[in-house]
Amino acid sequence: MIVAVIPARGGSKRIPGKNIRPFAGKPVIAWSIEAAQKSGLFDRIVVSTDDEKIAEVARQFGAETPFVRPAEISGDRTATAIVVHHAISWIEAHERAVDYACAIYATAPFVDGEILREGFAILRDSQADYAFSVTTFPAPIARAFKIGSTGHLEAYFPEALEKHSQDLEEAYHDAGQFYWGRPSAFAGDAASRLAASVPIVLPRYRVQDIDTEEDWRRAEYIYRAWRETRQT
Numbered sequence: 266m267i268v269a270v271i272p273a274r275g276g277s278k279r280i281p282g283k284n285i286r287p288f289a290g291k292p293v294i295a296w297s298i299e300a301a302q303k304s305g306l307f308d309r310i311v312v313s314t315d316d317e318k319i320a321e322v323a324r325q326f327g328a329e330t331p332f333v334r335p336a337e338i339s340g341d342r343t344a345t346a347i348v349v350h351h352a353i354s355w356i357e358a359h360e361r362a363v364d365y366a367c368a369i370y371a372t373a374p375f376v377d378g379e380i381l382r383e384g385f386a387i388l389r390d391s392q393a394d395y396a397f398s399v400t401t402f403p404a405p406i407a408r409a410f411k412i413g414s415t416g417h418l419e420a421y422f423p424e425a426l427e428k429h430s431q432d433l434e435e436a437y438h439d440a441g442q443f444y445w446g447r448p449s450a451f452a453g454d455a456a457s458r459l460a461a462s463v464p465i466v467l468p469r470y471r472v473q474d475i476d477t478e479e480d481w482r483r484a485e486y487i488y489r490a491w492r493e494t495r496q497t
Contacts, residue, residue, distance in 0.1 A: 266363050267385075268309040268356060269301040271328065272348040273371040274339045275316025279477055284314075284371040285322045286481075289488055293475075294319070295326045296374040302327060303378030306385055307367070313352050315339040319371075331355070345370075345444065346458065350451040363448050365389075372475040373442040374488055375467075381443065384465040388445045394461035395450040398440035400472045405433040437464065440472045 273294055277283040285292040294312070301310045312323035313334045320330040332355050338347055349368045357363055365385070369376060380398075388396035407425035410418045420426055425433060445465075450458050470491060473484040 266308045266356075266361055267306055267365045267367075268311060268353070268363055269307045269367050269369055270349045270352040271297050271301070271310070271312045271323070271369050271371050272345055273312050273314045273316070273319050273323070274334065274341075274343075275314065275319060276339075276341070278341065280475070280481060282318075283475070284316075284319050288372075288374055288481075288485065289492070292322050292326070293374055294323060294371040297369045297371055297376060298323065298326045298328045300373075300376045300378050300381060301367075301369060304381040304385075305378065306382060309356065311352055311356070312371075313348050331359075344455070346451045346453075346455070349444075349446075350448075353448050353451060357448075366446060366448060366451060368444040368446075368451075370442055374484065375471045375473070375491070376442050380465070380467070380471075384443065384445050387463060387465055391463045393463045395444070395446040395458045396463045396465055397444040398442040398467050398472075399437040399464045400440045400467045400469050402436050402438060403469060405430050406436045407433045437466070440467050441474045442467070442472070 271294065273284040284294050298310060301307050310328045312320065312328045312330050314320050314330065315334040315336065323330055338351055345368055349366055353363050353366055367381065384396055407422045409421045411421060413419040450461060470487060473480060473487055475481055475484050
């Protein structure tokens, strides 16, 4: 069985009601649910939440909420893998074994069915245990600076200052959208998952973390432009 798990706890502090806030005409979680549906991959699409309002919206758009997420894994510092592992364990205890799971963030409107299918193919064909969406940093991380105790800039990697940018290695970061894996991968720690991972590379224009009001506004601007491009 292949399952999608959409973590969506209540009580968001920086953006109140974030997971069901309207985005481009519908609750933002609806975009993740619809992407999972359109992929045609999943036997179950489960929203893991501790909030009945979120659960109601999830059901309206066709997802399942077969359990209430326990309070001990509903805090703002609970890792996504713990939430997904709990959902997998619940499904296996009440139904049957899970072969693959995909965690899809509730605030990931740039995810669509096509990229979920591509991600699954990458995981399956690589025979890896884990695969997740990544994108490139917009500038070489070797050129990063910090503001020192005196208020002056300091280089993290002074040895890179005299190098041309094209000579510096490209770096990637988590795109914060979706994570494919075998059940065992979600049960392990972050270091073991990374060691067992292959990348699903996304272009930067399809990536926007949504943690603040500024992030939300930027995501709406990017999404509007992306949608117009796809319609032409």
